[in-house]
Amino acid sequence: xxxxxxxxxxxxxxxxxxxxxxxxxxxxxxxxxxxxxxxxxxxxxxxxxxxxxxxxxxxxxxxxxxxxxxxxxxxxxxxxxxxxxxxxxxxxxxxxxxxxxxxxxxxxxxxxxxxxxxxxxxxxxxxxxxxxxxxxxxxxxxxxxxxxxxxxxxxxxxxxxxxxxxxxxxxxxxxxxxxxxxxxxxxxxxxxxxxxxxxxxxxxxxxxxxxxxxxxxxxxxxxxxxxxxxxxxxxxxxxxxxxxxxxxxxxxxxxxxxxxxxxxxxxxxxxxxxxxxxxxxxxxxxxxxxxxxxxxxxxxxxxxxxxxxxxxxxxxxxxxxxxxxxxxxxxxxxxxxxxxxxxxxxxxxxxxxxxxxxxxx
Amino acid sequence: xxxxxxxxxxxxxxxxxxxxxxxxxxxxxxxxxxxxxxxxxxxxxxxxxxxxxxxxxxxxxxxxxxxxxxxxxxxxxxxxxxxxxxxxxxxxxxxxxxxxxxxxxxxxxxxxxxxxxxxxxxxxxxxxxxxxxxxxxxxxxxxxxxxxxxxxxxxxxxxxxxxxxxxxxxxxxxxxxxxxxxxxxxxxxxxxxxxxxxxxxxxxxxxxxxxxxxxxxxxxxxxxxxxxxxxxxxxxxxxxxxxxxxxxxxxxxxxxxxxxxxxxxxxxxxxxxxxxxxxxxxxxxxxxxxxxxxxxxxxxxxxxxxxxxxxxxxxxxxxxxxxxxxxxxxxxxxxxxxxxxxxxxxxxxxxxxxxxxxxxx
DNA sequence: ATCATATGTTGCAGTCAACAACAAATCTCG
DNA sequence: CGAGATTTGTTGTTGACTGCAACATATGAT
Numbered sequence: 001x002x003x004x005x006x007x008x009x010x011x012x013x014x015x016x017x018x019x020x021x022x023x024x025x026x027x028x029x030x031x032x033x034x035x036x037x038x039x040x041x042x043x044x045x046x047x048x049x050x051x052x053x054x055x056x057x058x059x060x061x062x063x064x065x066x067x068x069x070x071x072x073x074x075x076x077x078x079x080x081x082x083x084x085x086x087x088x089x090x091x092x093x094x095x096x097x098x099x100x101x102x103x104x105x106x107x108x109x110x111x112x113x114x115x116x117x118x119x120x121x122x123x124x125x126x127x128x129x130x131x132x133x134x135x136x137x138x139x140x141x142x143x144x145x146x147x148x149x150x151x152x153x154x155x156x157x158x159x160x161x162x163x164x165x166x167x168x169x170x171x172x173x174x175x176x177x178x179x180x181x182x183x184x185x186x187x188x189x190x191x192x193x194x195x196x197x198x199x200x201x202x203x204x205x206x207x208x209x210x211x212x213x214x215x216x217x218x219x220x221x222x223x224x225x226x227x228x229x230x231x232x233x234x235x236x237x238x239x240x241x242x243x244x245x246x247x248x249x250x251x252x253x254x255x256x257x258x259x260x261x262x263x264x265x266x267x268x269x270x271x272x273x274x275x276x277x278x279x280x281x282x283x284x285x286x287x288x289x290x291x292x293x294x295x296x297x298x299x300x301x302x303x304x305x306x307x308x309x310x311x312x313x314x315x316x317x318x319x320x321x322x323x324x325x326x327x328x329x330x331x332x333x334x335x336x337x338x339x340x341x342x343x344x345x346x347x348x349x350x351x352x353x354x355x356x357x358x359x360x361x
Numbered sequence: 362x363x364x365x366x367x368x369x370x371x372x373x374x375x376x377x378x379x380x381x382x383x384x385x386x387x388x389x390x391x392x393x394x395x396x397x398x399x400x401x402x403x404x405x406x407x408x409x410x411x412x413x414x415x416x417x418x419x420x421x422x423x424x425x426x427x428x429x430x431x432x433x434x435x436x437x438x439x440x441x442x443x444x445x446x447x448x449x450x451x452x453x454x455x456x457x458x459x460x461x462x463x464x465x466x467x468x469x470x471x472x473x474x475x476x477x478x479x480x481x482x483x484x485x486x487x488x489x490x491x492x493x494x495x496x497x498x499x500x501x502x503x504x505x506x507x508x509x510x511x512x513x514x515x516x517x518x519x520x521x522x523x524x525x526x527x528x529x530x531x532x533x534x535x536x537x538x539x540x541x542x543x544x545x546x547x548x549x550x551x552x553x554x555x556x557x558x559x560x561x562x563x564x565x566x567x568x569x570x571x572x573x574x575x576x577x578x579x580x581x582x583x584x585x586x587x588x589x590x591x592x593x594x595x596x597x598x599x600x601x602x603x604x605x606x607x608x609x610x611x612x613x614x615x616x617x618x619x620x621x622x623x624x625x626x627x628x629x630x631x632x633x634x635x636x637x638x639x640x641x642x643x644x645x646x647x648x649x650x651x652x653x654x655x656x657x658x659x660x661x662x663x664x665x666x667x668x669x670x671x672x673x674x675x676x677x678x679x680x681x682x683x684x685x686x687x688x689x690x691x692x693x694x695x696x697x698x699x700x701x702x703x704x705x706x707x708x709x710x711x712x713x714x715x716x717x718x719x720x721x722x
Numbered sequence: 723a724t725c726a727t728a729t730g731t732t733g734c735a736g737t738c739a740a741c742a743a744c745a746a747a748t749c750t751c752g
Numbered sequence: 753c754g755a756g757a758t759t760t761g762t763t764g765t766t767g768a769c770t771g772c773a774a775c776a777t778a779t780g781a782t
Binding site: 005006007008009028029030033040041043044064066067068069070071072 | 757758759760761762763768769771
């Protein structure tokens with residue numbers, strides 16, 4: 001458990017300092033002293049250490065406006081530690097090289113047109129991304145120890161993506177599911193920092209969800225929202241079950257569909273409006289089960305579920321109200337993500353940085 | 362975060378040693394050296410510390426059978442740190458005073474006959490339990506920060522049990538839900554130690570479930586299994602919703618009922634057999650949603666759900682198979698608890714010890 | 723009986739963080 | 753405009769802890 005001696009202590013404190021700066025941005029040494037509960041002299045020594053190794057940069061003399069000697073500002077050097085983040089969808093692969101502190105240093109996107117995503121990842125991460133300390137891929141589906149057990153969107157079952165990516169790029173990869181990554185992203189870089197338990201719903205060609213509790217994703221935390229059975233014995237689903245949410249929802253599957261439906265509904269198309277309502281109800285019912293089972297205090301509607309939620313909030317809420325206990329419902333906030341389409345990519349990078357910082361301890 | 366200096370390090374190591382002994386029982390100093398990764402001399406110093414303070418007892422010279430100087434055996438002194446555990450049910454209150462290392466030092470049980478459980482707790486914990494370092498109460502229901510938000514069994518909603526117990530006994534209390542406590546118990550003192558995610562189902566006068574991931578209960582981890590809606594718009598439930606599992610299950614509610622039903626079914630009563638089957642299916646369907654949302658690798662059927670599972674395993678399994686993805690199902694083990702009725706009490710005590718050991722750091 | 727083996731014990735050295743005194747840089751008030 | 757107040761960085765010292773190595777101890781094997 002607790003490894004060894006005093007140098008372990010030093011490493012821990014150094015890592016804590018880096019983590020603090022990475023998460024909360026540039027701070028003065030005085031603020032760091034307060035935040036970490038360490039002595040001024042200790043902070044000084046740690047900062048000197050990390051400035052020497054190139055992780056930190058110190059800017060002297062920033063006037064605070066109040067009395068006293070101005071404190072030196074400490075900030076991360078982005079290039080000192082970088083992480084490769086990749087988000088895989090059915091139609092495209094997105095890439096970002098993120099530096100310590102959260103700055104995006106590079107960005108790229110490739111359309112797939114039916115090609116294997118792994119090849120695209122190999123191409124897009126061939127440059128400076130080679131220097132990255134960690135590489136993380138976000139995939140919409142059920143992920144278990146690097147293996148994509150099930151993905152409606154990609155049509156994979158039991159694919160060892162971590163191994164495939166490793167043999168293609170020559171580096172090790174962490175694989176997370178898109179929804180959990182987005183939840184991590186919204187928690188760490190979005191507007192959900194006070195959230196104790198954050199449930200992120202991701203609408204792609206399948207429906208998945210991810211849970212973050214106290215800022216940490218839990219092992220096996222990816223939720224196949226689309227395969228919650230809302231209609232026992234209902235329509236056959238591609239997964240082999242019957243009555244899955246994905247199979248039962250009327251308005252479903254592609255961003256274009258939902259746009260179409262909302263446009264039509266806006267123009268007074270009763271059938272479209274009805275379809276949206278029923279879809280919202282289906283979603284709300286499935287959510288009821290997930291909320292009862294996991295007890296979140298915040299739900300974010302991401303991907304095309306954002307549009308569905310915005311145009312069918314009432315049926316979602318009422319179906320949810322019919323299937324969850326008042327206490328669970330009362331503390332629940334429903335809203336849309338602030339990072340838009342970027343959440344999963346940012347969250348994947350944060351997952352990588354968590355590993356980097358853990359590795360410093 | 363990381364508090365201060367080298368004495369913090371000492372405290373951490375001391376706590377790690379106590380935790381190791383508490384969880385894995387008496388061990389030799391050589392084994393402790395291996396397990397904690399510390400130096401022999403350090404283990405010696407820590408053990409001397411803790412022997413002085415009365416937490417540990419060292420037994421000299423146990424012959425191992427192999428060559429070399431025999432290692433001294435180190436074990437916890439149960440009375441050195443005790444925890445009060447209480448399990449509250451509708452009809453009775455059970456109490457145990459548990460010592461460091463897990464030994465049960467005292468035990469008591471009181472029938473309620475309609476009296477307020479808090480009074481019973483006050484009476485039963487009036488003796489040596491006063492010296493306990495922590496007091497934990499397990500309650501069947503939805504618990505949030507000491508407040509019982511909802512309990513079908515006790516008929517409570519929004520009762521601040523922690524405050525009530527504190528004013529009755531003059532000590533602070535931690536409140537956990539029975540199912541989560543039982544899950545902790547089965548994980549730490551039962552047979553589920555390898556389980557990554559353990560889901561414990563508790564059948565009392567209501568149905569609750571608890572989840573333990575990597576041995577830790579998560580904040581707000583109690584699941585109101587009985588209020589998973591299995592039949593939208595179905596029978597009215599006491600909670601105000603419609604179609605809850607609790608309301609829909611045919612054989613339900615009391616240990617006597619399930620005994621009656623299994624007896625009748627065993628004697629060839631077709632109606633009873635049918636009722637059991639349908640109840641198993643209802644349970645399986647509700648479980649499907651919970652499994653999809655939480656992804657456990659082990660499910661334990663506790664309380665009277667044990668009997669239901671033993672006599673209706675096939676319908677439970679088939680309904681579960683119809684509502685969960687193959688991958689989630691394949692790694693899932695279903696079984697009954699090994700601690701029987703004691704799980705919640707033992708788990709409550711373990712929850713207390715976790716706090717005690719954390720407090721040593 | 724002697725040697726090999728495994729473990730506890732003791733003294734020493736290295737490292738680290740806290741503390742206190744001092745230096746530096748800014749603000750405020752007269 | 754200048755002296756004191758205020759806040760922060762710096763330096764040298766101190767206390768504490770763990771690791772290491774040598775030694776002591778207790779057992780089994782030959």
